[in-house]
Amino acid sequence: MASSEYTEVVVEGRKVRLRAPAAEAIPAYGAATRVVGTAAQRVDALEKVTGRAVYPSDLRLPGMVHARFVRSARAHARITSMDLSHAEKVPGFLAAIGPSELSEKSLKDMLGRELPILTEEPKYYGEEILAVCAETDDAARAAAREVRITYETLPFSVDPEERVRAGQFVGGGWTPTGPGRPAVYERGNVQKAMAAANRIIERTYRTAPNVHSSIEPHAAVASYEEGRWTVWESTQGVFAVREELAAMLGAPLLSVRVIGTHMGGGFGSKVSAGKYTFIAAYLAKKLGRPVRCVQDRSEEFVSPYGRPPSVVTIKAAVRPDGKLLAIEQKGIHAAGPYGFGAEWGHAEDMAAEMYACDNVRTETYAALTHTPPPCAMRAPGHAQAAFSLEQMMDEIAREIGMDPVEFRLKNLPARDPVSGKPIAVPRGSHGLAECLKKGGELFQWKKRRKETRDAPPPRFRRGVGVAATAWSAGGGPPASVVIRIHADGVAELFAGAADIGTGTRTALAQIASEETGVPVDRIRVTNADTALTSYCLPSYGSLTLASTGPAVRRAAVACRRQLLSIASDILEAPEKNIVLAGGRATRPASRKTPESSVPIAKLVELSASREIVGLGEREGNPDMSIRSHGAQFVAVEVDTETGTIEVTDLVAVNDSGRVINPTMFKSQQYGGVTMGLGMGLTEERVYDLETGRPLNPNLTDYKVPTILDQPAAFQAVPLEVPYDGNNLGAKGLGEPPIIPTAAAVANAVYDAIGIRLAALPLTPKRVIDALHPPESKP
Template sequence: MAETFSIIGKPLPPHDGADRVCGRAEYTADVKLPGLLYAKILRSPYPHARVTKLDTRKAAALPGVKAVLTFRDVAAVPAGPALGKQKSVLGETVRFVGDGVAAVAAVRESIAEDALRLIEVEYERLPFVLDPEEALKPEAPKIYPEGNLLGGKPLVFNRGDVEKGFAEADRIFEETYTTPIGVGNAMEPRATLARWERGKLTVWLSSQAPFGARAYLASALKMPENRVRVISTYVGGGWGTKAGPHGDEAVCALLAKKAGAPVLLNFTREEEMLCAHIRYAMKMTFKAGIKRDGTLTTLSVKMIGNQGAYASAFGDLGTQATHLYQIPNLRTERYRVHTNTPSAGPVRGVGDPYETFALEQLVDMMAHELGLDPLQVHLKNIVRTGTDIDGSKVSSSGLEECIRKGAEKIRWESRGKPGAAAGSKKRGLGMALTDRTGGVGPSSAVVKINFDGSVNLLMGATDIGTGSRTSICQVVAEVLGVDLKDITVTSSDTEMVPFCPGTFGSRVMHTAGKAAYEAALEARKKLFAAAASQLKARLEELEIRDHVISVLGAPDRKIPLKEVTQKAGVMFIGSASTMQPVRPQTARQYGAQFAEVEVDTETGQVAVLRVVAAHDVGRAINPQIIDNQIEGGVIQGIGMAFSERLLFDRATGIPLNADLLDFKVPTMMELTVIEPILVEANNPLGPFGAKGVGEGPVQIPMAAIANAFFNATGRRIKELPMTRGIVLAAL
């Protein structure tokens, strides 16, 4: 594209950066309302039990307690959209340690805590199961009468003929990889503040999807959607955990209704880690057929995912097997198995970080066994622009460019033979690829050009720290020929802004960005129509830059934006409701990461020296924000590679490390040199060619590091996280 841009492509600082770092941004827990009450939830200490006695009289009588709710009060209130089980918002049967039983609202948080201790509760303990493979056995305790396998059967997907693919292969490889329960750990734990006024409910909510929460609350509380207002102006990170309603929103609203006063429910860190949702632990068996030249002929995948106690409506396991390579014969079998652990749902990348860990180690291993360069095997098989994946064409792919540029930067050709390095400190290079959606589904936006030439953008999407408040304004500013500072954005208030399903699935730039782009175009069209008559020019001859509308090729025929708006006397408003498709064509994001590690074979310490992260972003609307996305993803990936996993005591089902000391998220000390490369493959579906990039960066580091570890040591690690014990055992 020979086009030159004024605003997009510039690394502009976030609109709201100063507010966030100076503490002026108002998060849910910062909202102060007169008469505010504080809620606490009584949670099960057992992984599987039935409540046989529940007496709240003493709790209710405690001075300062204003409302008590138990599962009996809310039996008909579902906890949120679920694929399998509809859990009621508080339960008589509890299915994991932390499952809610009752709730209290009081004038102080400490009084609410004291009240919980006064609730007399007795449980009948039921047999429990923590491991999904155990849970599949016929003799396993049944968490649901119909069995522990969600849907009663695995999700099976077939493409071509796997047996034919194996027959055509020169070599067949099979490996099993296991990964742990992960946690998103947003900086801000979930928070809900509910207030009723004359039958209308307003909820301040730390949510990635205020419209989803509104739909849930309206349906759960049997109210029309226009009587429920959800506000999620500032959200301190989400990582999927805040994408879907979990039921605590309704508990808070019902407490507020009962108490006749606003109620704030602030999750503790432990609740944030256990009682929203966690990342599926997986056991993945990959069996692949490959020709001597590196052509993949078939792939057969069996995955067992730990679904936990309840099913989330969002997120399937992963898409690497089906979407990264052109594999003619493919079969995937996905088992989602209930256990007595916290519910699993989408966490940044959903199943793909783990699936990438498996697939990309397998491909690396096959290349090595065949004596081929893994880079060449990747290039031979990857999906490309226009590839038809089961009826859905890839709108654009810059993956080859990612691979080539990344390889050049890391100096891939300098890589030694696996395990060849002498001494106790061994260095190695590894690479891995990933695929993910570039963002699909609806969104909408309204753009208003004020009479003074300033602009209001109303968008449904929520900026949870991903920078969309800034980057989407850049899109609008570019279309309207104004500066970023001329635009005020209003978002995440269901009463003020038009619909967007939410901020998840790498979708905001591609969907909400597209809606804002279309809305800005419509507003500009109205503006140009007025300007055309004023300039006596044709509409399609006009352009706008730096607040001035001029005639193409005749720069002297011009009129300032402000003059057009003021002369016109009516407001130019553009609005758009758009839908980014899955079929017949869809946007996918791609990435290739290269890691250099140094393995200390005496201590098992793996130092990540460098990560080169090349990502196809379609077009970089704000390269600074994308660099930050990539860096954040790589750091999170390093945490998943080496230390993050939620552990449970097998004898009791009690979680052991639901805190930030023992669940080891990386610190600044784990930071490494991260070199982002932005590949702009121009996605024709996106605003100015952009596509989503939110999740890809977190999906690759584990695989790239594991492959680098192999290159350094000649050993494979097929289990996450790669703790000292696992690394030392492998060496």
């Protein structure tokens, strides 16, 4: 594959275009693969189910001590006094760090905006004020409780709309605008198009604040010996943590080693070093002992993580024949008090990119609220944006009497409407069109749509809905992988990527096995360790497999060539006649000679190097808009007497190119959809408007769906639309499945009860209030 992707950088004030390194083309997979595409068992399944896999929060080092935060009990205040005398008397107390000691230290977001690690003027309930450290976790908790703080309470607001009205906002998205100015994107002339159109629909949609709710909370354990830190961190990106931590500590990169082999979920909340990371590392040096800093579940709800709530107003114009003429969108989302993380609430990208529409204008306001700073959460921006855009598409289709599937098909873009680049769709097919068609067929969309439309309204009303998604998920450089095959036939695979629960380690082993012939269970994957593996980006943006996978294949092909060369001499056959599989090199039987084979271990033993080493680097991408597509069809049953919504059927179809492991592919679909159902039906962080306190910082009242809440009929369908933009033919999948779920459910609820529920989550109370508006008798 020729590399044609450019990165623009600035060198001494001069713009330079850097080309991705040229790489030799590797042929696409043939018709049949032996390991890739099979449901191989997870390489770490046994380790995990037996509890031998050590997660950072499980780690106990000799002499380890424990750090805990003291958090603000006000949503906005100035601290007038801090009394540590009682805390210092707690047996086992070791140290306390206050804001003055760390006044120069802060976390930085992707646009360089800062978040102090500790503060004397907390701006959200739960903001970190002090860190205390003690011999045991119990003692650290006790000491934290014994710190006496007095506050001068300051005005606050947790309502993003109120903050925008008060002028307290910055621009959202990726282009910083500074205070008081929204981020604006515009193409065509919306005003003119609206003036000429005779079908215009407008509605405001609201999404709720959500929390990632990873099984493992944010956690770090740090030790400091001989001028070097070792940090075990529950993270999506060990290299990002290393860079950020080294910068905060003012230390060289190589003085920090970050290990993140196993981690219990992140969903976007663990792509950077956290306050807990810095505190653990800082105290480890100060005290000369390993320090553990782990958050409790309740702290997960008040620390700087979560999907910000959004308020999105869309106005759309359409021609009676179904051509989208104009989209105008005003989006507001909460960005916390610092603007830190404001890039993660943006809902403008999807409105601008998803459909062909000549006239689009979006305004995005990131409101400076007294709530925890937001961060990326599975499909940041898109999951919120889909709730508004994909409901609006449903409304427009109904307005002009068109099937919502047909309507979407009619407005698919051939080129990326923002970048103008062609969308990577070989052979004239379009991933989204394929997903919509396949999903519609499996769901029996046309038939069921007619059934629900014609049904009389009994107590339980049924409805069907559809929603779609597109997500940039091509992956790309940097990713370098090393494979070493040893003389006992065991291969080691070194990759920087974190396995955030998606099965990355297994998928990479499958790719290596396909080329080298070393069975998956003879491949040891060492990943996410800055001292042992090469640099790569965090596992975010659905890029892990599409970035590291092709590098693994290159490394494996390099090994394969060496193995074949030796095998060819030993088996006295041309390389092309030798099959590497099942741990052996085999020359199949021919008419003249019987089959003969040699173990791979033997080949390595006989090699001059006594070890076969292959290096693979990720090639650049084609200069195209690379998207993963998906469509979801749902059927709901709404109980008009209790207001409960049951999602009875769901078909999720995703096109992410080649499927490496169908079980894991479907697991991503099941997981994403389930999270989407939580966003759609049950999950909401509730703040007390009087005090700014979160009212449900626990999993009792912040309700994530359980396995029993999944639809009774749930089909997860991988659709392999061929893609040749990298040597695997694979695109990303982690995020797309969550994007359309809430909108598809809301569309189905509309179909069932004829009322548009435009605010998440779709609780029984909202259904009852919609069916029996409050002014009527309850």
